[in-house]
Amino acid sequence: MATAVKKRPRISSAAGRRPSRKEVLERKKAIDELIRKAIAVKDHLVQFPAFHKFQGNGLSVYLESGHGDQLTLPVRKYIQNLLKVNMEEPYGPEWPSEEKVKRQEMVAPEARYIFIKQYSNGFTTECSMNQDAGVEHMHTPCNEGHLVGFVHYRFVLEEELPVVYVYELQMEPSAQGKGLGKFLMQLIEQIACKNQMGAVMLTVQKANTQAMAFYTKLRYVISSTSPSRVDPQIGLEKSYEILCKTFDCEAKSKLEDGDEEL
Numbered sequence: 390m391a392t393a394v395k396k397r398p399r400i401s402s403a404a405g406r407r408p409s410r411k412e413v414l415e416r417k418k419a420i421d422e423l424i425r426k427a428i429a430v431k432d433h434l435v436q437f438p439a440f441h442k443f444q445g446n447g448l449s450v451y452l453e454s455g456h457g458d459q460l461t462l463p464v465r466k467y468i469q470n471l472l473k474v475n476m477e478e479p480y481g482p483e484w485p486s487e488e489k490v491k492r493q494e495m496v497a498p499e500a501r502y503i504f505i506k507q508y509s510n511g512f513t514t515e516c517s518m519n520q521d522a523g524v525e526h527m528h529t530p531c532n533e534g535h536l537v538g539f540v541h542y543r544f545v546l547e548e549e550l551p552v553v554y555v556y557e558l559q560m561e562p563s564a565q566g567k568g569l570g571k572f573l574m575q576l577i578e579q580i581a582c583k584n585q586m587g588a589v590m591l592t593v594q595k596a597n598t599q600a601m602a603f604y605t606k607l608r609y610v611i612s613s614t615s616p617s618r619v620d621p622q623i624g625l626e627k628s629y630e631i632l633c634k635t636f637d638c639e640a641k642s643k644l645e646d647g648d649e650e651l
């Protein structure tokens with residue numbers, strides 16, 4: 390994942406004075422604890438039954454959670470292949486080195502996944518009804534489906550704030566434009582809010598105009614931490630932008646507005 394040119398760390402306090410060292414340490418401890426708690430949740434999807442499946446636009450899919458260090462070999466191969474299909478073009482000459490980085494990021498213990506699987510033909514009405522009736526592990530399928538896309542996200546610190554960072558959002562070409570990307574991003578935003586993260590952030594290649602249009606439609610904005618906003622000259626040299634959607638005043642101030650002091 391590309392890293393933005395960082396502004397200097399900012400200091401803020403509600404009272405408009407410099408916070409004491411004790412206050413700074415307490416705040417840092419509280420934020421670290423939020424991230425630790427969010428990471429400790431084994432399956433974020435369980436808490437959101439409305440996102441266990443998606444039907445419409447000719448698709449019938451269900452969602453499943455995963456961890457970077459627990460991916461099976463076929464799933465790792467699927468991810469690598471889909472990344473190549475979708476991302477080789479927007480990355481251009483940067484792709485060979487980026488592909489290596491992405492292979493390492495894919496299996497990191499802190500990598501969290503939501504997979505989209507399409508129901509196999511064997512999916513029955515009875516199975517569907519059982520799931521609708523709220524049986525335990527509602528999103529567990531009666532028949533194993535095949536993958537059509539995924540999101541890879543992490544709980545991280547950005548500008549000293551806890552955020553969900555979307556590392557990858559990838560749909561197979563045949564599953565694009567059917568509402569699944571929006572559905573997954575809505576879920577990620579719910580996960581972020583439930584875990585008291587200040588924002589959802591992500592990096593997009595400037596050449597990926599489709600993704601830019603998609604995130605703009607979802608009301609993501611170019612973050613004040615993006616190279617083009619840190620320094621327009623550096624921005625011209627970089628091939629990516631950092632986007633964000635914020636959920637509280639502090640995150641808006643730091644990640645959208647780029648205020649030095651609150």
Ligand SMILES: CC(C)(COP(=O)(O)OP(=O)(O)OC[C@H]1O[C@@H](n2cnc3c(N)ncnc32)[C@H](O)[C@@H]1OP(=O)(O)O)[C@@H](O)C(=O)NCCC(=O)NCCS
Pocket residue numbers: 475476557558559560561564565566567568569570571572591592593594597598599600602603606607
């Ligand atoms: C980008 C991507 C994740 C979007 O997911 P998707 O499932 O195709 O998008 P959706 O069907 O959910 O679209 C959601 C909304 O965005 C809009 N949108 C999607 N692509 C758009 C585009 N190229 N231009 C304008 N609007 C677009 C849709 O019209 C839709 O609007 P609506 O809510 O009013 O109906 C998907 O196309 C994809 O995987 N692309 C290849 C990989 C990639 O580029 N990933 C992003 C890397 S940062």
